[in-house]
Amino acid sequence: MITTISTAKKFFNKAAFFCAISFMIFIPSSTALMNVFIFLTLIFTLLAGNLKESILIVWRNPISKAGLLLFALLSFSLIWTIADNTTEGLRVLKKYNEFWYIALLLPLFSSKVRRNIGINAYLASMAIVLIGVYLMYFEIILPINWTIKGHPQSFTVDGGFASHVITNILMAFAMFIAAHKSILTKSVWRILYLVFFVFSFYYVLFISTGTSGQILAISLLLLFIVQYTGVRAALLIPVLLVFIGLLTFKSETNSLRFAIDKIGVRYHHLISTDTAGNNTRPRIFIHALKLIPHKPFIGSGVGGYENSFRTHEPEFYKVTTTAKKNPHNEFLMISVQLGAAGLLLLLYLFYKQAACTDRIEDREHKYIAQGLVILIIIGCMGNSMILDSREGHFWAFFSALLFSNIENKKII
Secondary structure, three states: OOHHHHHHHHHHHHHHHHHHHHHOOOOOHHHHHHHHHHHHHHHHHHOOOOHHHHHHHHOOHOHHHHHHHHHHHHHHHHHOOOOOHHHHHHHHHOOOOOHHHHHHHHHOOOHHHHHHEEEEEEHHHHHHHHHHHHEEEEEEEEOOOEEOOOOOEEOOOOOEEHHHHHHHHHHHHHHHHHHHHHOOOOOOHHHHHHHHHHHHHHHHHHHOOOHHHHHHHHHHHHHHHHHHHHHHHHHHHHHHHHHHHHHHOOOOOOHHHHHHHHHHHHHHHHHHHHHHHHHHHHHHHHHHHOOOOHHHOOOOOOHHHHHHHHHHHHHHHHHHOOOOOOOHHHHHHHHHHHHHHHHHHHHHHHHHHHHHHHHHHOOOHHHHHHHHHHHHHEEEEEEEEEEHHHHHHHHHHHHHHHHHOOOOOOOO
C-alpha cells in the first residue's frame, strides 16, 4: 500500500512538471491552453502531496516569499478598493496570479536537469514561431487565419500567434538565451543555438515592430557583452551599437528605423497640444503620476485604477482610448493601486531577484537570471508586464525555474 502511494505521488509530480512545461510552451501561442495547463499543474501538485515540504521550500525562498506577500497585499486591498464593484476588483486581482504562480512552479524545478528541460522547451517553442514568421517573411507561405468559437485568430510575420508586443518581448529573451548557449554549450548543438541567435536577432530588431522587444533586445545584448568581457565591454559596446546602427540606416523600411521615427513622433506629441498624443505613453505616464498623491500610502486598492483615473483626471480619461484601465507601466499601476507600500514591495521583489543571481552556481543559469531581472525592470517601465497575461506568465515561469535552487543558500 505504501509503495503504491509513493508510486502515485511520483507520477503526479511528474505530471505536474509536464503540465508546467506545457503551460510555458503555449504562452507564445495559445492563452486558452496556457490557462488549462497551469490549472492542471495546480491539480497534479495537490494530488502529489508533500505540501508541507513544498510550503517550506517556497517560504524559505526569498523570491517566492516576496511574490506571495505582494499577492497578499493585493488581496487585502479589496477591503479598501475604490473599484466600481467587487467583480472588477477580483478581475484585476486574477491578473496578478503570477505572483503566486512562482510559488506553485518553484518546487517543480528541483534539479538542474528539470531546469535545463524548461529552458530548452522554451527555445523550442520560440523556434516554432521563428520558423513560421520567416516562412512568411520570405513569402514561402501566406499569413494563416482561422476561427475558434467565432473568434478570429491569425499567425503573422509581425506577431506570430500573438501581438507584435508580446512576441517580440518573448523572442528577445529567447535570443539572449541562445546567445549564451552558443558560447557555453560544448556539443554540436551550439551550432543550432548560434543559428537561432542570428535569426532571432534579426527578427527582433529589423522585422518585428514591437518596440519594447527591440529596446529589451539591445539591453540584453549589452548585458551579454558585460557578462563575458567585464571592463572590456567599454570597447565592445560601441562596436555593437555602430553595427546595429549601420544595419538600421542602410534601409528605410526596417522596423528599428520605424521605431526610431516613432520615438521622434511621440516626443513631438509630448511637447505639443495635439490630440494625437493622448494615446501615447509619455502623456499617459504623466496623468497616471498625478493619481498617486491622492492615496499615496496604500493606494486606491486592486482594480481601483480606472475609477481613480476617471475621478481625478476626467478630461484626459474622456479623450484617451488606450489608458482607461492600464497606464502601460507596471510601476505606476502598482503605485496607484497599492501606493508606496506596493511599490516598495515590488521593488524589493526585483531587488531580491537581482541579489540572488549571485547565489546561482550554474554559470548559464546565473547569466540568464541576470537577463530576466534586466528584462522585467526595463519592461515594466513601458508595459504592465505582470498585469499583462502572457508576459506575466512568462516572467513567473522563469522566476520559478531560475531561482528554484537558492533556498538553502545565504541571501543578502
